[in-house]
Amino acid sequence: MNSIDLVSMGIKNLFRRKARTILTVLGVIVGAASIIIMLSLGIGMNKSFEEQLKSFGSLNTIDVRSNSGGYYGDEKDPSGGKVGKLDDAAVKEIEKIDGVDVVMPMSESYIQIYSGKYVTDVNLIGIDASKLEKFDFNVEKGRLIDKNGKYEILFGSSISKQFYNPRSRNRYSNQIEVDILSSKLSAVLEPSYSSDGKKPKGIRVKGVGVLKQGNNEKDWSAYIDINQLEKLKQEAKRKSKNTSDRNKKKSADKYSQFKVRILDVKKVADIQEKIKKMGYQAYSLADGLEYMKKATAGLRATLGGIGAVSLFVAAIGITNTMVMSIYERTKEIGVMKVIGAELRDIKRLFLFEAGMIGFFGGLFGVLISYLVSFVLNSIGISLMGFAAEGSQSNLSVIPIWLSVSSVFFSTIVGVLAGYYPANRAMKLSALEAIRGE
Template sequence: MNNLDIFHMAVKNLWRRKTRTFLTVLGVVIGTSSIIVMLSLGIAMDQSFKEQLSQMGSLNIIEVNNYGYYVESGSGGSNGKQVKLDDDAVSKFKKIPGVEAVMAAKSAYLKVASGKMVAGVPVYGIDPSVMEAFDFKVEEGRLLLPTDKDTLVFGKQTTRRFRNPRLRNENFNPWDGNAPQVELISSKLLLTTDMEYGERQDSRVQQDSNYKPPKPHNVKGVGILAESNSEKDYGVYMNITALERLLEEDRRVNPQRTSRGEDRDADKYERIDVKVRDIQQVEAIQEKIKTMGFQAYSLTDMLKSMKETSKKLQMLLGGIGAVSLFVAAIGITNTMIMSIYERTREIGVMKVLGANLRDIRKLFLLEAAMIGFFGGVLGMVLSYGISLILNKVGAGFLGRGMGGSNSVSVIPWTLAAAAVVFAMLVGILSGYSPARRAMKLSAIDAIKTE
């Protein structure tokens, strides 16, 4: 017999016992859909973790800090070398293979004034040339340029922090939706380290007799960042050289006032961010930076822990679904064995007529595979239906879904395809033993069977 004849016989035999075939296929449908739906819940949770972390910042960025010293290799452990966040560190990080960009940052809490409106904001000095590499995007205006000096780019939420201190509003809340709107790009702005600038005179604290309020610096706003749901929304950015110059000028006015920047042995930068080209390299590069003596942190640390939790949950849910498919496999085996008993005489006639033993085995394996395949396909379709219901109904009960995601269930096409193939393999394995039994039947005994 050729393969086409075997296929036609398999279809005919399954169709001849429609009820039993339907019930067996139904078992595979339930088992396959159970596995797919259970795993889809774990995948949705995994995606939810990534969405939450991406809102906190980029998964490709490593934050480098400095909390001590390390012992250089070859020193025998006797000499420790203090590491610093300086230009030398920036140069070392840039040379690490896989690093896309490095951004050193220095910060100061300053006061920005626009007419009578003032706001205390964190001002970050950075290198303007790497802003695009670190995903700074503007909603209005432009980003900083390397040639900019006294220019500022504002985070989206900083506009809410402005208030008029001369108005008696003791219950000022910048997040109540009634905060005054300030035009930061076209207005004349002042920047100062004097946190009492613009406040009502009676609110000024008692100052040192030698203290002289520094002269405010004229600056201009050139851009407002698009909302990113990260710390970028709450900061103000300027060229790091301009910030250092401004702070140095204010220190000269009051040299007796100590400042972190006056410590010669202190780090030049407060933080250095390292952007990695490929997210798969983040962990390796982070470890390399740690071996240099720095403290390095990235969101992948948290993601790794979340993935381990998600993996355990997926294994548990997948195991629950696999029980249903195991029961279906038993049903396939039972169906094929019953088919052999009912078709014993037919098998004997096939052998007498010269049918190859491999063709007989192939016939029964094909029937089992078809049960698994059609059950898998129908189970896949059912899974997408259940997933749709879960996402529409379940999300309403759970707010925004599991872990903050918009989806309670996510079924990638790879999972659906793998489930169909797996169901077909289960069918083949379940039919293997009955197929061998059919091969071993004696032709004479089979023909005599009533």
């Protein structure tokens, strides 16, 4: 019996008992759809949490700080007590690690920015202006700072709304918004008024851009090229001998921290561990994502298990259908053997029929799953308050690999469920099968 004859005969046998075939396929549909929907809920939770983390920053970025203040990551310090310095040599050393795209050193200073009689307190961060685009610095207004631009400052989205009158008693409750791109600004590195109440003499700076809102530290910080920051400090020292202690070096580190961009997010954890062993503290948003995956692993396994029970019940239904088919087709099997059909052809015929039930059950199960997922994402989100306003998160996410895997798995389940009936049919005695009714 060739393959074409086998397929033709198998399909005819399935359609000959339409009601039983449809009911058996329906059981597989329920089982396959249950697994897909349950797993899609777990995937949806992970995707939602990942999107929330991305709103706080990039998952490809590692923050590196000095280990001199003690290690606060794991219970055991992987550096063995080693303390690395945040200097130019460290930048080159980290850049040599396989998978590292770029390292950006940063230096922080606490200053005040004046616009006329109004002032705001700012954490001014010195960075390499040539590396801004690598670290997702996107402007809402204006432009990015230039490496050679004198005292150009890039402001976070929230800073313009934090200006206040320092002479007001309720200064922080009467904040106003200032157009920091068109206003004349001056920076003061001594964040306080002089004893006679006069405004301190500042250094003229220029606001050139405002960053897009990102729900992270960038919203509340201002950025300047790191070389321009050093020049600003030197000019402030020449104008005043009473520079605030908050701007003085408190360690041997040249920089306050590093930002390390990784090419592949999958390598973040390994590279982070290597940096820790070099004597630094290293943190990334990927830590939170990994923690979330571990925390929800049990829940996802439970959801998948519930769906698997449904598919197991469907597999029993397939076995039952094929066994009943053997009893009804006993004489047919006997005739096939008498006219010379090989035992393996009989076995292949029953396995094919069982596999087709599993295949079509899985295929229609996928279609039903997409429909249920659409309903959950359209209606369930608003009813359950799952997504925040403006969020693109979905309650149920069905990736392509899950759909393909479900159809394949359902087919395999069908074949396995038909294995026992196929063996039973193959072992039937030809003479007894012909005599039996």
